[in-house]
Amino acid sequence: MxxxxxxxxxxxxxxxxxxxxxxxxxxxYFFAGYTILQATIMATAWNxxxxxxxxxxxxxxxxxxxxxxxxxxxxxxxxxxLIVMIVAAAVVCGLLGLGTGYLxxxxxxxxxxxxxxxxxxxxxxxxxxWDYVGGSTGAYIITPERVLFFPTYIGYLFVLMLVLAIAxxxxxxxxxxxxxxxxxxxxxxxxxxxxxxGVPTLKLKLLxxxxxxxxxxxxxAPLPFFVTFVEPVSAFNLLVAVNAIAMPMIGGxxxxxxxxxxxxxxxSVQEWAKVTISSEWxxxxxxxxxxxxxxxxxxxxxxxxxxxxxKARANGPATA
Amino acid sequence: xxxxxxxxxxxxxxxxLGGFYxxxxxxxxxxxxxxxxxxxxxxxxxIAGSYVAYMVxxxxxxxxxxxxxxxxxxxxxxxxxxxxxxxxxxxxxxxxSLAGLAFFFGLMFIIEVALILTFGVDYRLVDAPYIGETLHxxxxxxxxxxxxxxxxxxxxxxxxxxxxxKTFTGRAILAVSQDRLALRLMGASPVRIKAIAFGIGxxxxxxxxxxxxxxxxxxxxxGRLYIGxxxxxxIMGGMGSIGGTLIAALMLGVAESFVQTFYGPSxxxxxxxxxxxxxxxxxxxxxxxxx
Numbered sequence: 001m002x003x004x005x006x007x008x009x010x011x012x013x014x015x016x017x018x019x020x021x022x023x024x025x026x027x028x029y030f031f032a033g034y035t036i037l038q039a040t041i042m043a044t045a046w047n048x049x050x051x052x053x054x055x056x057x058x059x060x061x062x063x064x065x066x067x068x069x070x071x072x073x074x075x076x077x078x079x080x081x082l083i084v085m086i087v088a089a090a091v092v093c094g095l096l097g098l099g100t101g102y103l104x105x106x107x108x109x110x111x112x113x114x115x116x117x118x119x120x121x122x123x124x125x126x127x128x129x130w131d132y133v134g135g136s137t138g139a140y141i142i143t144p145e146r147v148l149f150f151p152t153y154i155g156y157l158f159v160l161m162l163v164l165a166i167a168x169x170x171x172x173x174x175x176x177x178x179x180x181x182x183x184x185x186x187x188x189x190x191x192x193x194x195x196x197x198g199v200p201t202l203k204l205k206l207l208x209x210x211x212x213x214x215x216x217x218x219x220x221a222p223l224p225f226f227v228t229f230v231e232p233v234s235a236f237n238l239l240v241a242v243n244a245i246a247m248p249m250i251g252g253x254x255x256x257x258x259x260x261x262x263x264x265x266x267x268s269v270q271e272w273a274k275v276t277i278s279s280e281w282x283x284x285x286x287x288x289x290x291x292x293x294x295x296x297x298x299x300x301x302x303x304x305x306x307x308x309x310x311k312a313r314a315n316g317p318a319t320a
Numbered sequence: 321x322x323x324x325x326x327x328x329x330x331x332x333x334x335x336x337l338g339g340f341y342x343x344x345x346x347x348x349x350x351x352x353x354x355x356x357x358x359x360x361x362x363x364x365x366x367i368a369g370s371y372v373a374y375m376v377x378x379x380x381x382x383x384x385x386x387x388x389x390x391x392x393x394x395x396x397x398x399x400x401x402x403x404x405x406x407x408x409x410x411x412x413x414x415x416x417s418l419a420g421l422a423f424f425f426g427l428m429f430i431i432e433v434a435l436i437l438t439f440g441v442d443y444r445l446v447d448a449p450y451i452g453e454t455l456h457x458x459x460x461x462x463x464x465x466x467x468x469x470x471x472x473x474x475x476x477x478x479x480x481x482x483x484x485x486k487t488f489t490g491r492a493i494l495a496v497s498q499d500r501l502a503l504r505l506m507g508a509s510p511v512r513i514k515a516i517a518f519g520i521g522x523x524x525x526x527x528x529x530x531x532x533x534x535x536x537x538x539x540x541x542x543g544r545l546y547i548g549x550x551x552x553x554x555i556m557g558g559m560g561s562i563g564g565t566l567i568a569a570l571m572l573g574v575a576e577s578f579v580q581t582f583y584g585p586s587x588x589x590x591x592x593x594x595x596x597x598x599x600x601x602x603x604x605x606x607x608x609x610x611x
Contacts, residue, residue, distance in 0.1 A: 050418070054418065056418055056421050058360075058421075103601065106600070107600055110358045111600055113358075113421055114360075115600045115601075117360075118551075118593040118600075119597065121547075121589060122594060125587065125589050125590045129587060238541075242425065245422055246422075280436055280437050283429075283433045284430065284434065287429035288426075290422065290425075290426040290429075291427060294423055294426070295409040
């Protein structure tokens with residue numbers, strides 16, 4: 001019966017989001033909301049590989065940018081519906097993730113992390129030199145005036161992102177709590193021991209990297225329609241990669257809920273800082289918060305709460 | 321397109337560039353190669369070195385290389401401090417893999433954004449009498465703004481090599497990656513030795529940064545391109561071998577120079593990262609591996 005609350009909350013969120021998008025006039029909320037939801041998907045995806053399986057991916061921006069550029073390429077070719085582009089981005093980035101998964105055969109820890117960073121820059125260079133999608137000058141996207149019953153296009157994108165984020169979290173939650181999740185945790189804690197105990201490590205790692213890649217591609221696919229102008233430097237922005245690492249680290253990497261807490265918290269702070277201070281300071285905040293959290297609270301907010309609860313439980317009988 | 325002149329010029333330009341890359345990768349070769357600390361922020365420290373050279377050069381007109389050398393002690397102390405945090409936060413508690421990586425990733429980000437906040441995103445450059453002069457040797461042109469960094473880089477690499485090979489501390493640095501217990505029995509504290517080694521690694525960034533800004537204008541996010549280069553060089557060079565680092569740097573420089581000459585500059589970043597990915601995938605122990 002533990003399943004029920006998650007889905008009830010999801011449906012409520014979806015209903016609230018749709019109502020919000022259909023009625024609220026101020027577009028700023030949707031821009032901010034979209035950014036935070038995009039970060040939620042990225043953080044959730046990163047955590048499937050980074051938190052559950054223990055492989056650090058520095059190249060999140062590569063998957064994200066490739067997803068965005070899949071959309072741009074399809075848009076240039078024959079302007080299919082957005083949903084087709086999202087599926088295509090999931091497939092392309094999922095395949096890239098699968099390839100990355102085979103890298104884990106030879107590369108552990110640090111080497112894997114550096115390889116993913118290299119991958120992101122290779123992809124960026126390829127896009128800079130690929131004139132079909134605009135090359136280094138970028139590509140413009142013309143968005144429709146409105147879709148379905150939504151008064152604004154950004155409202156529609158917001159609800160779309162909300163659905164994608166819920167789906168991403170549901171996948172992460174399933175992976176976390178199922179047999180697969182226990183296998184991934186075994187790989188994280190000791191890959192050799194897991195292999196010896198009969199855990200199909202390669203299969204699970206490939207699953208983990210593929211799902212991560214596909215989700216990041218999905219997060220990036222609507223980007224061209226959100227910003228209406230895409231160029232390689234902004235699509236492969238390092239901030240995307242830093243956020244994807246910082247948010248799970250802040251929330252807590254061990255469970256599916258950590259990245260959401262981190263994304264909501266850090267995402268909101270960033271939006272607030274962007275409006276009230278300046279966009280450079282908002283970037284600095286991410287860096288400082290990331291370094292602060294991993295140094296002082298390695299298990300994130302979830303870990304802090306658990307520690308507090310344990311303390312309360314330990315003190316409980318004595319005071320009662 | 322393909323003429324002998326062009327070929328010779330590409331080779332010479334590549335060797336110059338490669339020598340400079342050796343200076344850039346030298347610090348990481350010690351820190352990553354010998355201490356196994358993944359200082360992904362190393363290029364960011366180099367950019368910080370470039371901006372120090374820019375500031376002092378613009379204010380007082382001193383030679384950038386002199387500024388780099390003069391600021392080595394400052395960078396050394398910064399390095400010792402960063403290692404202190406790293407040791408207390410990660411290495412002592414055995415969390416260096418995932419959290420340590422993210423720590424340096426965040427540090428790189430902080431340095432970059434701090435530079436943007438202070439100096440903006442404009443390109444900055446320095447003044448020195450040799451910038452703009454060119455030597456002509458037969459058909460080959462050697463710009464002095466490449467030649468001076470090349471020579472400086474070779475000297476610095478040589479000095480570090482001799483220091484590691486001849487002095488007690490230098491040998492202790494080489495020993496710390498091999499056998500900590502034995503090192504302790506020889507009367508040296510591994511933590512102190514590692515702090516010194518890390519400091520030296522960061523100190524080389526002061527000079528490398530000065531060289532970088534002599535070669536061309538610099539802006540804060542420049543460091544990212546160098547992440548692939550420095551790690552490609554250190555890993556190809558066999559993790560911590562100074563000679564291997566120099567050879568790998570020269571090879572990468574020549575390769576990049578060829579791509580730049582015959583395919584165009586926008587493809588050049590791909591060389592380093594491509595080489596890095598291939599090395600990692602097929603020969604992680606490097607060409608001159610210590611494995």
